[in-house]
Amino acid sequence: MPTAEQTLSLPEIAFDYQRCLEACAQGDRQALRDLYHQESARLLGVAWRIARERAVAEDIVHDAFVRIWTRAGSFDPTRGSARGWIYSITRHLALNFVRDGAREVAISEQDESHLQDAHHAHDPEHAMHSFDLHAHSARVYLCLEQLEPARRNCILHAYVDGCSHAEIARKLDTPLGTVKAWIKRSLAALRECMG
Template identity: 60%
Template sequence: MTDDVAAFNPSAADHGALLEACARGERQALQQLYAQEGSRLLGVVVRIVGDRGIAEDIIHDAFVNIWNKAHTFDATRGSGKTWIFSVARHLALNHVRTRHREVTVDDETADRLDAERAHEVETDMQDHFDWLGHGDLDRCLAQLAPERRNCLFHAYVDGFSHPEIATRMDRPLGTVKAWIKRSLAALRECLS
C-alpha cells in the first residue's frame, strides 16, 4: 500500500485517487471507498429497488465492479464519487428492469396504493441532496432550487422517466422537462 492511500482520511478521501489505487490493486483503497460511501450507496439502491436485502446484494456487486473496473475511471470525464454512484445506480436499474412486471390489483388495494402515493408526493418535497459534501458538483447542485435538485435526483439516481417524475412531484410534465433541462445547463455552466 502506498503512503498516499494510507494518508487518506475516510471522511475526506479523494474518490479519484482511491479509484486509481484500486486500479493498482490496493485493497485498502476499496475498503476506504466502502467505509466512506457504502451506506449512502445502500440508501440510493434501496430507493431504487425497494428491498434492503436485494440492495445489499447489489452494493456487493457494485463494489466488485468498482474493484474490477477501477482502471476504466477517467477523471477528465467526471468525479470519482459520481463514477462510483453511477456503477451502483446502473446495477440497481438493471435489476429493476429485469424484474419489472405489471401486477393487477383489486379496487381496495388500488385505493390504498393511491393514498400511499399521495403521501409520498407530499413527503417528497424534502431535499434529496441534503447529504452532499463540498466538491464542485455538490457546490453547483446547492445553487439549484430544491425542487429542481429533486427532479435531477429522481431522473439520475432513482432512474425515473420524466412522466414518472411529473406524477411523483405533482407537477406538469412540461415543467419537469424544463426544470431538468435548465438544471443540467446550469450545472454544466457552473462546472466549466
C-alpha cells in the same frame, strides 16, 4: 489538547475518491476497504430507493463494489468525478435490476419443478400488478426526460443520491432558494405528467 469547540471547528479532511480508484486499479485492497467504509451506507440508500428491497439493495452494493474493484482502471477523470463514477455504477446496477425484474439464479431440477408448479398456479392479479409497476417505472423515466436538465439533476440528486437541498445547491453552484423552487416545481410537473 484541543477543546471540544476547537475540535468541532477543525476542517473536515476531504476523502480522495480518485486516489482510491487509482489504488484499486493497482490492486490495493485497503483502498477498496477505505472506499467501502466511506460510501457503502450511502450507496445502500441509493440502491434501496431504486430496488425497494433491503436484501436486493445489499446485493447491488456488493456487486457495485466488485465492479468498482475490477473496473477501477477504466475510470476517466476527464469524464466526471470519481465519486460520481462510483454512484453511477450503483445506480446502473439498481436500475438494471428493476428493469430486468429479477436476477438469474442457478437452481436444481427439483427447484425448477417447484417453480413450474408455482408458475401454473400463478395469480393473474399479481401478474397485472407486476405489469402495472413496470409500466409506472417506464412512465417515470419518460416524465423525468421532459424536465430541463438542471431541474432533472436536482430531482435525481435529491431522490436517487439522497442529497439535501444544501448539498445540491453546492453541487450545482446554484442558490439554495433556486434549488428548492426547482425541486418543488419539478415534483409538481412529475405529478402532472404521471397523472
